Amino acid sequence: MLFTLVNHLTTDTLASLVGLGAELVLCATIVLILLARMFQLTQRIDSTWLAMIGTLLALMVLSPLTPWDVTRSPVEMVSIGELPQVELFTGMLVHDGFGVMVKTLLLVFLLLLFSLIKLTKAHGKADSPDFTTLLLGATIGMFLMISTNHVLIVFLAIEMASVPSYAMVAIRRGDRKGSEAALKYAVYGAGAAGVMLYGISLLCGLLNSAHLPTMAMRLSELTSAGLSGSQTVLLVMAALMILAGLAFKLSAVPFHQWCPDVFEGATAEVGAFLSVASKAAAVALLVRVALGLGDSVDPSLLATVRSFLAMLIGVVAMVTCTFGNLAAFAQTNMKRLLAYSTIAHAGYLMMAVPPMLALVGVDNAAASQCAGYLGLYLAVYLLMNLGAFAVVAFLRDTMGSEEIRDYAGMIHRSPSVAICLSILLVSLIGLPPLAGFVGKFAVFGGIAQGYLATGDTLLAVMLLVGCLNTAVSLFYYLRVVKVMTMDPIDDEAAPMLVGPGILQRSYLWCVTLPVLLLIIGWNWLNVWIQAATSGLFS
């Protein structure tokens, strides 16, 4: 008996390890960097290089085009479209194409971020080992968020991603603003985590399990037997509390207040990480939780649960998007502006989830497609937002200012920077022919598809709100473009003696050109992402 159990556990764990390859490589990198530091090697080799190599290795192990299929024995690589959804470690994690896709995006982003850190001055050699380990640690947490299949892992992963983030915000010693931001972030994060934990315990207590598919099964049994009043109250409370925790990670209204302060206090590099990686992981987690709870063997049983969740997420998404866009109007600091822009984009990202919930059970293939649209949005968002933060970082290095006012006349001071930032910001609006449009088009397409298939009015409203928000956001993004290209150089503007160097400018163009040219051929990206998500609902 015991022997069988141990035997079973061993085989399961060993097989599961392959599915966790990328995380393991990242862990190994962290250990290596810490060891190197112990032996004072990091003074000779910048640990950013080590981290980059580690990330690259992780990407290779993950193998985005042909990931490992752990169900076969021996384990072998299959093309991503054929990857089955499989549980790892006795149901704690799940390994599937969707996870592989988001993880790939994260790793690519991480590579670009490390290159950015090499090119800027904020996180120099002295801090480098600390900083890279924190960054990699947070990334592992995000990976767990992406592949979670168990509410306990949800909580653990969120904490694992958050705690290093608090430290990263405060990493510049003696920077009062950074420390203040980190404190705010930590207090807020702890509060949100507590609320979420309470919600989780309520839900688990009610459903007698913490394993998401089992919970969904119990929930469908409960609903088919008819919910009592107190059970409904409990369920709604639990859903609200868990969503509060997720909303904190997504910086969704009304849990967004930390975002502008933290972005302003942290360096632009950390801002980029929080704005892209953290959002990507959080929205992937949202997909896991919402659909884990909403999807069951017989989809008709959980229809009310799904429509409740869809309404909840949809309303929060619309409010977040609108609030972010409106609040961005008044900003004078570039990082604060980008923070509100991040909030707005979190809203767009969340908008991709309700159509999935609406389509499950009606048209599962279409629901999987909607998950793919979300992935497409993430892929483009990653690039353009990273570029915008990179410009902020380079300009901070050269003129020591992050005020929009000081960007005046940038087109004469440093044309490359002005043109790149203009392209990136216009892409963030979502105007064709820039890449941002591709993402928006896909997400709105998903909403339209969901609406036409189900006739759910919420989705129609969401489509309209999303599109009008695009027009609203034009104003503040274009204001920055206007300041850079049309306003004359102010006498009181921060001086810029030497513009960003050739390496920095090349980096900017490397990020901007894909944004500019993606429209020519984004079929491959869409095909890959659609293949990755095709198995999400089967």
Added chain:
Amino acid sequence: MDNLALYIVTSLIFMPVVGAIVLLFLPAENKSLLRWFTLAITLLVLLPLLGIAMPGADWLSFQVGDGGVQHVVQLSWIPSFDIQFFLGIDGISFPLLMLTAVISLLAMGASWTIDQYVKSYCVLYLLLLAGMIGVFLSLDFFLFYVFWEVMLLPMYFLIGVWGGPRRQYAAIKFFLYTLVGSVLMLIALLMLYFNSDLRKLSPQQLTASYVAAWDNGGNLLSAEKYKQQLEVSEHAVHTFNILALQQLGQNSDAFDQRLLYGKSVQWWAFVLLFVGFAIKVPSVPLHTWLPDAHVEAPTPISMILAGLLLKMGGYGIIRICYPICPDAGYDLAWLVCSIGVISMVYGALAALAQSDFKRMVAYSSVSHMGYVVLGLGVWSATAGNLFDPTAWNMGVKGALFQMIGHGISSAGMFFMVGVVYDRVHHRDLNQFGGLYGKMPVYTAMAMLLFFAGLGLPGLCGFIGEVFVVLSAWNFSPTLAAIAAAVVILTAGYILWAIQRVYLGPQYHGPHEEALTEINRREMAVAIPLCVLAIVLGVFPAIVFRYMDKTVDRQVTDLTRWTEEVKLPRLRAAEAEADQEVAANEP
């Protein structure tokens, strides 16, 4: 040779883009090189189009006897979204393409006065040109939308950097208005796409709308084969092909699904698209961006705005709104026509009230574009009317001709205003007077163009107006009477302006000494416009020649649809209502 023709068509879009890239590497100090280079590129866009316009070369010439789409360029682009790179020319788009090329060339000629940041100006100008050509060429809705938006950003900068004192306000206003219109269009585009289903089309319809698919080897499949493939498909096969969407709109129930408030998909799509296009046209009450943008833009950009950008709204209505959503078009004919007439009256009254010369011309555009909306909206088959497709046909042709005529006359008027503004640096109608004495040649040409705008018989503005008003008579005599009366208002503001600016005692306003006769470069821009204004007025057949067959065909299709689908449906609804009344009787 066929392939060559297709390369030529594609090059119309990419020539300006390549030109813009080359410009980036030219020295910024050598302004005249930059200008001449840009002019050469615009000429390179015009020449192939002239080649297509001329009869003679079978492989290149526009076949006037063919009502369908010609010179079709079709490549698979984003197969996972059924998006194609799909270009083609027909009788509706070809005259507008010619107009685009001509006005861009002339406006570039007018751009010599731009002296600041010439390089950036030229680059943006060429990108704008690429966008405009792309809009008129593309037959894939996604591609159309991309080009539609490509124009916005260059236009924003062209107004915002090189414009007048309130340029930044005008530029952002222009951008915001157009963007709101285009996001509404995006919603309609997505709705139509996800409701479209190629399985509902017959092989003939598939062929007619150039629905193309490729096998794994990259070879084009025949319509029958593709149809077989479609038959076995479990899911709906969506499409962005505008021609296929037209077929679906007229021959299937693809867009009849009920949505909000019991209205169908096509009703909502029509409304969203129409609002988007009406902002561009612009129609009252969505016109308020236009006076600001036109007034603040530099002269050549005003020429482009009035001469070309406004035409895209009309083009969108005739290419997309009506053929794809005929049912909604039928039901909303009154709304569209009323909006057209209101724009005409309001624009004319507003033009009368202006004291700024350029603003007056801008409002005259609102008024004149109202004719286009009215002409397109006239639906001769409305219940209770005499069913007369000829009148309908005339309305569409009149609207199209009005677009061409207005493109010439408004660009000319803006140029003429620009010429005098360059000299005296103000545009106050009340300070002018007696320019005739100092600039006789200029005055003669200006008066000719203003009369063309007025719609004097024998000049290009007349034909379109008269066709539209005549066809509107059949639809609603009241609207036609109002539309005809607007001519009086038009005559009022144009003659009054001519009187205040050109006639009267000699000019003694600001910069009196700068008033010199029109120079040779300005002459080179003005003379073609004057010639075109006269030629199109005297001999309109040179435009009708190209558009006749296509418009006939589209109107015939819609007539057939009205007779076979809409009228029986209306009769059935009527009979049902009668029965209900009968049943409820005691």
